[in-house]
Every structure is written in structure tokens, then in C-alpha cells.
Amino acid sequence: MPVDSFPSCLVQNMKSEPLTQKEVKEIVAGLNKMARNLWWTWNNEAQEIFESLSPRTWQNQYHNAVAVLREVSEWNAYELRARLQNPHFAQKVKAVLKKFDNYMTRQDTWAAANAPQLQNNPVAYFSAEFGFHESLPIAAGGLGMLAGDHTKSASDLGLGFVGITLFYRDGYFQQTINNDNWQVEYYPQLNPRNLAMEPVLKSDGDPLLCEVDIMGQPVFFRAWKTMVGRSTLFLLDTNVDQNSGNLREITARVYGGDVTTRIMQEIVLGIGGVKLLRFLGINPSVFHMNEGHSAFLVLELIREQVMMGKTFEEGLKEAANHAVFTTHTPVPAGHDRFNEGLVRYALGSYATKLKVPFSKIMGLGRVDPEDNDELFCMTVLALKGSRCANGVSELHGQVSRKMWKDLYPGKKEEEVPIGHITNGVHLAGWMKGCVAKFYEDKLGAEWQELINDPEVWKNFLDEDFVTDEEIWALRYQLRRELIEFARRRLLAQGKNMARDSFVEFDRLLDPNALTIGFARRFATYKRAVLIFERFDEIVKLVKDPMRPVQFIFAGKAHPRDDEGKRYIQNIIHRSKYSELNGRLVFLENYDVHVARQMVSGCDVWLNNPRRPLEASGTSGQKTCTNGCLNLSILDGWWREGYDGTNGFAIGEDSNPDNVQEQDRIDSENLFRTLTEQVVPEFFDRSANGIPKLWIKRIRRSLATLPGQFNTSRMVKEYVQKYYLNGGK
Numbered sequence: 001m002p003v004d005s006f007p008s009c010l011v012q013n014m015k016s017e018p019l020t021q022k023e024v025k026e027i028v029a030g031l032n033k034m035a036r037n038l039w040w041t042w043n044n045e046a047q048e049i050f051e052s053l054s055p056r057t058w059q060n061q062y063h064n065a066v067a068v069l070r071e072v073s074e075w076n077a078y079e080l081r082a083r084l085q086n087p088h089f090a091q092k093v094k095a096v097l098k099k100f101d102n103y104m105t106r107q108d109t110w111a112a113a114n115a116p117q118l119q120n121n122p123v124a125y126f127s128a129e130f131g132f133h134e135s136l137p138i139a140a141g142g143l144g145m146l147a148g149d150h151t152k153s154a155s156d157l158g159l160g161f162v163g164i165t166l167f168y169r170d171g172y173f174q175q176t177i178n179n180d181n182w183q184v185e186y187y188p189q190l191n192p193r194n195l196a197m198e199p200v201l202k203s204d205g206d207p208l209l210c211e212v213d214i215m216g217q218p219v220f221f222r223a224w225k226t227m228v229g230r231s232t233l234f235l236l237d238t239n240v241d242q243n244s245g246n247l248r249e250i251t252a253r254v255y256g257g258d259v260t261t262r263i264m265q266e267i268v269l270g271i272g273g274v275k276l277l278r279f280l281g282i283n284p285s286v287f288h289m290n291e292g293h294s295a296f297l298v299l300e301l302i303r304e305q306v307m308m309g310k311t312f313e314e315g316l317k318e319a320a321n322h323a324v325f326t327t328h329t330p331v332p333a334g335h336d337r338f339n340e341g342l343v344r345y346a347l348g349s350y351a352t353k354l355k356v357p358f359s360k361i362m363g364l365g366r367v368d369p370e371d372n373d374e375l376f377c378m379t380v381l382a383l384k385g386s387r388c389a390n391g392v393s394e395l396h397g398q399v400s401r402k403m404w405k406d407l408y409p410g411k412k413e414e415e416v417p418i419g420h421i422t423n424g425v426h427l428a429g430w431m432k433g434c435v436a437k438f439y440e441d442k443l444g445a446e447w448q449e450l451i452n453d454p455e456v457w458k459n460f461l462d463e464d465f466v467t468d469e470e471i472w473a474l475r476y477q478l479r480r481e482l483i484e485f486a487r488r489r490l491l492a493q494g495k496n497m498a499r500d501s502f503v504e505f506d507r508l509l510d511p512n513a514l515t516i517g518f519a520r521r522f523a524t525y526k527r528a529v530l531i532f533e534r535f536d537e538i539v540k541l542v543k544d545p546m547r548p549v550q551f552i553f554a555g556k557a558h559p560r561d562d563e564g565k566r567y568i569q570n571i572i573h574r575s576k577y578s579e580l581n582g583r584l585v586f587l588e589n590y591d592v593h594v595a596r597q598m599v600s601g602c603d604v605w606l607n608n609p610r611r612p613l614e615a616s617g618t619s620g621q622k623t624c625t626n627g628c629l630n631l632s633i634l635d636g637w638w639r640e641g642y643d644g645t646n647g648f649a650i651g652e653d654s655n656p657d658n659v660q661e662q663d664r665i666d667s668e669n670l671f672r673t674l675t676e677q678v679v680p681e682f683f684d685r686s687a688n689g690i691p692k693l694w695i696k697r698i699r700r701s702l703a704t705l706p707g708q709f710n711t712s713r714m715v716k717e718y719v720q721k722y723y724l725n726g727g728k
């Protein structure tokens with residue numbers, strides 16, 4: 001074919017001059033900047049660029065852009081420059097860098113119009129965990145994921161926002177399973193040099209060093225900074241030479257160590273976080289405590305006031321004026337409590353600083369300050385030290401008001417000042433590449449913004465906008481990708497099974513089967529094993545040759561939760577030795593990456609917590625944009641999301657008080673919904689194999705859920721109800 005019959009843009013590319021040295025230098029600098037901003041974790045084109053630079057590093061290093069760039073440019077600075085001489089590649093890189101630049105510099109954001117006063121005095125969002133991406137594993141579960149998604153949406157909206165957390169060098173644990181099917185934890189060390197973070201430096205170029213007072217002695221910490229789009233996250237780290245050995249370990253692990261470590265972590269987070277912000281000259285208008293772990297910040301805010309001559313009471317009032325609090329769980333173990341001896345030991349010196357007897361400080365953590373037997377509760381401190389508070393779904397708001405009503409004597413339960421904002425997810429961040437392309441194709445270049453608009457999603461009811469065939473093709477692709485992912489993982493997991501072959505693993509799971517997923521922390525209230533209470537019937541269901549069903553499980557149990565580990569053991573045992581073999585699998589090491597695969601590829605997302613203990617839940621929200629349907633107890637967000645047409649409910653909008661009775665009824669209802677609705681509808685096919693009713697349900701799910709249960713809506717609600725106002 002003669003060259004002049006190509007489209008002109010290609011001809012230009014083919015003839016294009018090599019990039020100049022200057023251009024190459026600019027692109028390399030741009031790539032380095034982009035890799036160090038977690039923006040790329042929700043931009044698939046950026047990810048494709050890093051992956052293509054070194055597919056193996058990408059795969060082995062938890063899809064880490066910084067590690068890839070080091071691989072292709074640090075050891076041998078020539079490789080990256082040489083690769084950029086491919087004009088197509090250079091073009092693609094330039095286009096993504098342009099997008100990144102546009103994102104970072106955009107002026108007409110939602111917050112510019114709606115919350116300009118938060119630009120110079122930002123929201124300081126404190127959270128013991130943040131979950132952004134598998135390369136930075138410093139979250140234990142949903143609380144951290146929510147914090148991460150909150151931060152991403154704050155960036156999208158252009159909100160003045162800084163996050164504060166700890167830098168856990170050992171991260172949250174990685175999970176393997178031993179020959180007894182028992183969870184084993186290990187802690188690979190994170191290397192900041194290989195991560196999207198940089199040290200916070202003083203003006204003289206040395207690392208910034210701050211200190212907090214614990215047990216009357218100084219504990220030093222430094223800080224790291226991670227950019228999340230336009231949001232900044234600071235990570236506090238006590239691993240510095242100035243500390244003696246055990247103090248260096250304070251921030252080693254997420255919720256690591258004993259109760260003494262825990263209180264020290266919380267002092268560093270809450271008090272240290274405020275000190276760092278002051279040192280950096282950041283003057284937040286609001287301190288948002290995401291869960292009670294950071295509530296000691298209230299003490300520091302009081303101390304600042306007392307230093308300026310105010311009384312303790314005045315200081316508390318002023319502190320509370322600037323703080324808001326989100327509570328995340330009705331589960332008692334989720335509320336940190338410390339005994340008086342420990343609080344006195346760790347924070348005794350604060351009595352002098354606040355110029356009050358120590359009992360005053362203890363009283364801030366007690367529902368009844370006079371009750372010397374009461375433990376010091378971080379949630380109580382957070383409630384007393386904030387101007388408004390909220391739960392994370394409507395039902396959780398109710399439950400929380402009941403739980404804490406004794407704190408507000410004289411108020412009726414419905415008057416307790418705890419409202420609710422229902423959680424959401426950062427939609428784009430949970431999409432695989434092909435899903436992002438699907439929406440870009442349907443909605444155009446501005447799709448990332450449009451997907452936060454509930455009206456836009458109504459288009460998906462329209463068969464002219466998207467056909468049943470397109471939806472079904474996407475579903476098949478995603479299920480196939482998940483199954484192949486699972487086979488690869490299972491092969492790697494099966495390292496101890498000497499005689500297993502690739503071929504056997506390639507027979508695991510059926511790409512045509514109704515695929516039911518369950519993945520979350522193995523906290524016992526989530527009842528991972530509930531479905532197996534009617535084991536024989538589940539076997540019958542799974543083995544139906546005309547209507548095959550299969551299950552994929554994943555999740556970590558807390559290192560000290562043997563009951564949760566027994567659940568894991570139970571499931572893995574069944575997957576290997578029961579009649580479910582090959583149709584039930586457990587994927588090790590649940591993390592953001594595994595979550596993204598599972599919420600995409602499953603047809604049904606199972607959620608059967610003991611109501612009302614699942615305050616919100618977010619994993620089910622991640623599934624919606626992929627056409628996966630929720631099958632869930634009416635707890636948390638699903639109680640608000642479910643409308644009878646957009647997924648499936650297990651049981652009613654109520655629950656028995658008796659736990660045994662609840663388990664029995666829920667397992668009965670779960671089985672009934674599964675056999676009477678879910679399975680028949682999935683396998684009710686038209687002449688060309690399309691499940692019309694099922695796809696109608698997917699359309700309803702798309703039309704009603706992602707537009708509502710996303711963090712863009714959620715962060716806007718926080719801004720309007722809590723950051724700019726006093727709640728309600």
C-alpha cells in the first residue's frame with residue numbers, strides 16, 4: 001500500500017522526527033511526577049503506560065508505577081529515553097501527561113464554586129488507615145478504603161483537603177495459608193523510595209522532625225507526603241534515629257502490637273498530626289476524625305487554647321467548634337477503650353499542660369465522668385470533642401443514636417446529635433480497564449465526571465443507548481477475566497501441591513456458571529460461612545448441570561481472631577475436600593487488586609452480616625458499575641439502595657434480637673432467595689442465550705445505584721452538612 005493512502009495522522013507519526021533531547025527530558029520528568037501522584041491509580045491509560053514499560057516489574061511489584069520507573073530509568077538511564085523514541089508510545093505518554101496536567105490545574109471545580117473558604121483553610125482528615133492501591137498496603141479493611149476514596153473524590157472536586165495518617169513500614173499483613181489451611185501473616189517491609197511518597201523536609205533540606213510527649217518523654221517522628229491527585233496525605237513515622245528501639249516500632253504495623261502500642265499510635269496520629277500541620281503552617285478550618293482513633297487531637301486543640309490563656313472548658317468548646325466526627329461501627333470491639341492506669345501513664349503530663357486535674361481528662365473519655373470504673377473510650381472523646389457527628393448509613397445513624405444516648409442526658413433518642421451520611425465509593429478507582437473503556441465509549445471523554453451524576457445513569461435503562469448484547473458481552477468478558485485471574489492465583493497458591501498441573505488449574509471454575517463472590521474481612525459478624533449451613537442443598541445447587549453455580553471467596557482475618565481464621569479454614573477445607581471442589585475457591589491475600597478483580601467478574605455479590613452490625617459496607621457498591629448484582633441482607637447501604645428491582649434482598653427490613661434465631665432465619669432466607677429468584681432468573685435465557693430478566697435487573701442496578709452510592713455525592717454531603725455547617 002502506498003504511504004499516501006494512510007490517514008494523515010499516521011503518516012505524520014511514521015515520518016515523525018525523533019524527539020529532541022529537551023522533549024525527552026520533559027517527558028521523563030513528567031512521568032516521574034505522575035508516578036509519584038496516586039492519580040494514576042484511577043487512570044487506566046496511565047497504568048497501561050507503566051505496565052508496558054516493564055510488565056514483569058509491574059506484576060511483581062504490586063502494579064507500582066514508581067518501581068517500574070526506577071527499573072527502566074534508574075539502573076540504566078538510557079532505556080526509558082530509548083523507549084520514548086517510539087513515536088506512538090511517546091504520543092500516548094504525552095496525551096496522558098496532558099490529561100494529568102489538566103486535572104491538576106483545573107480551576108472551575110465544584111469546590112471552587114461551593115466551598116471556596118476551604119481552599120486556604122482546608123479540611124484535615126485524620127484516619128488510622130487509608131486504602132488507595134495494592135502497592136501501598138496501609139489499610140486493614142473498609143474503613144481505610146473509605147478514607148482513600150474520600151481523598152480521591154476530594155481531589156476530583158477540588159476541595160481543600162489534607163489527610164493525616166501513620167506510615168506503617170510493615171503495612172497491613174500479607175496473607176498466606178499453610179498446609180493446615182490456617183492463615184499465616186507476613187509483613188514485607190515497605191520502602192518509601194519505591195513508593196509514591198517523599199520525605200517532608202525543613203527549609204534547610206533535612207527531614208522535618210517533630211515530637212509528641214508520651215509518658216512524659218519525647219517521641220520523635222518524621223513525615224512523608226503522598227499526593228493523591230490534588231489532595232495531600234501526610235504519613236507520620238516514628239522510625240527515626242532519635243527514638244530508642246521500641247519507640248521506633250510505634251508506627252510499624254497497622255493496628256499492631258498491644259494496647260500500649262495502640263494508645264501510643266493514637267497519640268502520634270491525633271496529637272502529632274495537629275503538631276505537624278501547625279509546623280507546616282497549615283491552618284485547617286475543620287478537623288475530621290474518621291473513626292475515634294485520632295480523637296486525641298481534641299486534647300492538642302484544647303492545649304493550644306489553654307496556652308493562649310483560655311480555660312479548659314473554653315478550650316474544649318473551641319476545639320469542638322473545629323472538629324467533626326464519623327463513627328463507623330456498632331461492633332463493641334471497634335471502639336478503643338483504655339484503662340485509667342494506661343491513660344495516666346501515657347498522657348499524664350497533659351494534666352499539667354491543660355492546667356486541670358487528671359480526672360478532667362479521664363472524664364472526657366467517659367460517658368459518666370464521675371464513674372471511676374468506666375474505661376476511657378475514644379468514641380466518647382470524639383463525640384464530646386466535636387461539633388457534630390455522623391454514622392455511615394441511615395440505619396447506622398439510628399443505631400448510633402441509641403448506642404450513645406446516655407451521653408446526652410435529657411435528650412430523647414431521636415434528638416441525639418448524631419446524623420448520618422451514607423458511604424460511597426470512588427467509582428473510577430474500582431473499574432478495570434475494559435470497564436473504563438466501556439463507559440468512555442458510552443459517555444465520551446468526560447465520562448469520569450458524568451458517572452457521578454444520577455441522571456446520566458438513567459440512560460442505561462434505554463435499549464438504544466446500550467443493548468442487552470453489549471451488557472452480556474461485558475459480563476462474559478469480566479467473568480472470564482476473573483476466572484483466569486483466579487486460576488493463576490490458585491496455581492501460585494497451590495505451590496505445595498507437588499503433582500498439580502497447569503491443566504488441572506485451568507479446569508477450575510466454569511466460565512458459564514453463575515459466579516457468586518464473597519470477599520471482605522473475616523470478622524465473625526460478617527458470617528462468611530453462613531451459606532454453608534445448608535451444605536447439602538448448596539451442593540445440589542452447585543452440581544446442577546443445567547444451571548451451574550460457583551463461589552469465589554477471599555478475605556483476611558485479624559491476626560488475633562482465631563474464630564475468623566477458623567472460618568477461612570472451614571471454607572478452604574470445603575473447597576479442597578468436599579463435593580464443591582472445583583466450584584468453590586478461596587483466593588489468598590485479599591487486597592485492593594483482588595477486590596477489583598472480584599467485584600468486576602462476579603455475577604452476584606453476597607453480603608450476609610448480622611444486622612445491624614454492617615454499618616454501611618462498601619464492597620457491594622464497587623460491584624454496581626460492572627453489572628454485578630447485590631444479594632444482601634437489608635443492612636447498611638443496601639437497606640437504602642435496594643428497591644425490589646435492582647438486585648436481591650435476603651429477608652426483611654427487620655431482624656430478631658436473638659442471634660441464633662437470626663442466623664437460622666437468615667440462612668433460610670438466603671437459600672430461598674438464591675433458589676427461587678437468583679438462579680432461575682440467571683438461567684432464564686432467550687433464543688440467543690441472553691437472560692433478559694437478569695439484564696433488566698442489571699439495568700435497574702446501573703440506573704439507581706452508582707449515581708447515588710459514590711464518594712463524590714458523599715464528600716459533597718460532608719462539605720455541605722458538616723464541613724461548612726454544624727450537621728443536619
Ligand SMILES: *Cc1c(COP(=O)(O)O)cnc(C)c1O
Binds near residue numbers: 596620
Ligand atoms: C471494599 C473493600 C473492603 C470493604 O468491604 P466491605 O464489604 O465494606 O466489608 C475491605 N477490603 C478491601 C480490600 C476492599 O476493597
